[in-house]
Amino acid sequence: MNSIEFEELAEESLVTFAEISDGAARKLVSGVTISTDSFASGNTLTGSKAYQNLDKITKENRDALTALKLEPSIARLVLEDEDGKSLVVYIARKSNLLLASGKQVASYGSAIGKLAELPVGEERNVTLNEKTQVLSLIEKTSFTPQVVDGEWESTNSQYRHIERGTFSIESLRSLLRGQGIDVDDELERMLELSAATGGIQSGISHQIRTAMGLRDQPVLDQFQGDIFRLPIDSQLIILGPPGTGKTTTLIKRLGQKIDLDNLDENELRIINSASKEGPHEVNWLMFTPSDLLKHYLKEAFNREQVPASDERIKTWNSYRSDMARNTLEILRSANGGRYVLRLEMNNLAEEMILDPRSLYEAFSSFHENRLRVQLKEGIDVALRCSAAANVPFVQQLQQMLFE
Numbered sequence: 001m002n003s004i005e006f007e008e009l010a011e012e013s014l015v016t017f018a019e020i021s022d023g024a025a026r027k028l029v030s031g032v033t034i035s036t037d038s039f040a041s042g043n044t045l046t047g048s049k050a051y052q053n054l055d056k057i058t059k060e061n062r063d064a065l066t067a068l069k070l071e072p073s074i075a076r077l078v079l080e081d082e083d084g085k086s087l088v089v090y091i092a093r094k095s096n097l098l099l100a101s102g103k104q105v106a107s108y109g110s111a112i113g114k115l116a117e118l119p120v121g122e123e124r125n126v127t128l129n130e131k132t133q134v135l136s137l138i139e140k141t142s143f144t145p146q147v148v149d150g151e152w153e154s155t156n157s158q159y160r161h162i163e164r165g166t167f168s169i170e171s172l173r174s175l176l177r178g179q180g181i182d183v184d185d186e187l188e189r190m191l192e193l194s195a196a197t198g199g200i201q202s203g204i205s206h207q208i209r210t211a212m213g214l215r216d217q218p219v220l221d222q223f224q225g226d227i228f229r230l231p232i233d234s235q236l237i238i239l240g241p242p243g244t245g246k247t248t249t250l251i252k253r254l255g256q257k258i259d260l261d262n263l264d265e266n267e268l269r270i271i272n273s274a275s276k277e278g279p280h281e282v283n284w285l286m287f288t289p290s291d292l293l294k295h296y297l298k299e300a301f302n303r304e305q306v307p308a309s310d311e312r313i314k315t316w317n318s319y320r321s322d323m324a325r326n327t328l329e330i331l332r333s334a335n336g337g338r339y340v341l342r343l344e345m346n347n348l349a350e351e352m353i354l355d356p357r358s359l360y361e362a363f364s365s366f367h368e369n370r371l372r373v374q375l376k377e378g379i380d381v382a383l384r385c386s387a388a389a390n391v392p393f394v395q396q397l398q399q400m401l402f403e
Contacts, residue, residue, distance in 0.1 A: 006167075006200060009141065009159070010175040013076060016090055017145050017152040019099055020072035024065045064095045067305050071145055072152075074108065074218035075116045078139035086138070091116050093218055094255070094305045108219065109255070109262040116140065117225035121162045138162050142219060148173070158204060170199030216303055217248050228253035232267045247297070254284060255304040281307070287316045 075091040089104040091113050097105045106112045111126050115137055118124065123136040139161045143154040157169040169175070220228065227238065228249050238246045256262050258281045263271070271280050286308075288294045294313050301308035321341065325333040331341050352359045382394045 006159075006169070007175050009076075010169075010172040013073075013141070013143065013154065014152045014172055014176075016076075016099075016101075016103055017072040017143075017154075019101060019103070020090070020092070020097060020105060021069050021152070023097055023099060024068040024072075024095075028062065028065045028069065063305060068092055068095045068097060073105070073143055073145060075143060076139075076141040077115055077137060079115065079135045080138050081136075082134050087135070089115075091219070093303075094259070107262070109259055114225060114229065116219045117222045119222065120160045166203055168201045168204055170201075174199050216300070217245060220245065220249060220252060224249045224252075228256060232257050232263065233270055248300070250286070251297075251300055251304055251306065254286075255301075255306045258284070258306065282312065284312060286313050287319065288313060289315065291315060 071093060073090040074093050077089045077091060079087045079089060081087065087104065089106050089112060091108050092105055093108055095105075096107050096110070099105060108116060112128065112135075115124060115126065115135060118137045120137050120140055123134050125132055126135050127133075139159075141160070142158045144156060145152060145154050147153070151173065153171065153173045154169075155171050157172060159167045159169055224245055227236070230236070230253075238249060240246050257267075260268065260271070260280075274280075274283065286297070288297055294315060297313055298308050301313075321331065324331040324341070325337060326335070329336050331337045331339055348359070379394060379398050382397075383391065
């Protein structure tokens with residue numbers, strides 16, 4: 001790929017950043033939200049739930065537009081359909097937006113946003129406007145947009161093309177400095193052109209971490225994407241060493257599953273059946289091993305526009321203590337309880353610490369035997385007290401439980 005093509009990519013991307021950000025800002029200023037005037041006749045006494053839902057929707061709209069204003073896009077995709085027609089789509093972290101220029105902006109959580117996870121050259125069936133079509137990913141550019149000196153910029157962008165390969169772009173804004181170079185001296189022209197395009201490297205350049213925190217990964221890889229988009233009733237365990245993206249994948253999954261627009265009909269039915277357990281968007285809990293990681297988690301949730309209060313993110317130690325005192329009433333408190341927890345005490349024998357399986361097996365066997373004794377006593381009582389006609393039924397139960 002020559003410098004002219006990189007310049008065109010940089011110019012289009014930066015112009016689109018500005019268009020998306022300005023469009024979101026205009027909607028915020030003009031107050032493009034649903035108001036209570038939408039109801040033909042409002043009754044705040046009998047229709048409080050409707051008004052609360054309306055307030056929640058308008059707040060979500062404002063939050064989404066504010067985030068889009070600050071971070072217009074995380075990726076640019078060039079797709080090709082079965083007829084060879086190209087389509088350019090800009091991917092935003094959470095929102096969609098109609099642009100006057102006709103450029104496409106899609107949410108990462110949407111069906112077309114999933115294409116951002118594919119390696120270039122692969123294809124997927126995508127349903128758009130109730131029509132399923134095969135789209136191939138020809139080109140992908142990832143962004144980290146920011147405003148520098150009043151102008152949009154993206155540093156450390158990554159460009160991938162099915163034929164041209166992979167490149168790292170240090171700065172999109174610096175690429176535009178190469179435009180219009182008209183210098184008579186050949187040596188000076190070459191030096192200026194080199195300075196303008198010197199931020200392009202073949203392959204992926206690795207960045208040095210300068211601060212503590214969870215790594216921001218706006219677009220996951222294909223394997224992680226398949227995990228976080230699994231149906232809402234899926235249960236799984238994610239294992240891996242530190243830094244492999246386990247927590248990031250879980251945060252992405254949570255963000256996608258509380259956004260009802262990204263769920264299919266079966267997932268919506270599951271949510272409706274569980275509505276008695278509380279509002280869906282706060283019907284979750286995440287545990288963290290320490291308060292320090294809890295702080296980093298809240299920052300990561302904020303980037304994904306997922307409200308995460310202290311009620312939703314807890315350390316296991318604090319949660320188990322609260323459960324033991326206030327729910328199970330095992331630990332002593334002002335409301336009752338019998339036992340005092342002493343963390344400094346070691347109540348397990350060394351062999352149990354080295355091999356906890358034996359403890360689990362002994363514990364399980366004890367409860368199973370106790371349950372069997374209780375069931376046997378119950379059957380003996382039933383046999384003595386039942387009428388003659390019921391004896392075969394009780395004997396059948398006895399056979400099922402003990403043979």
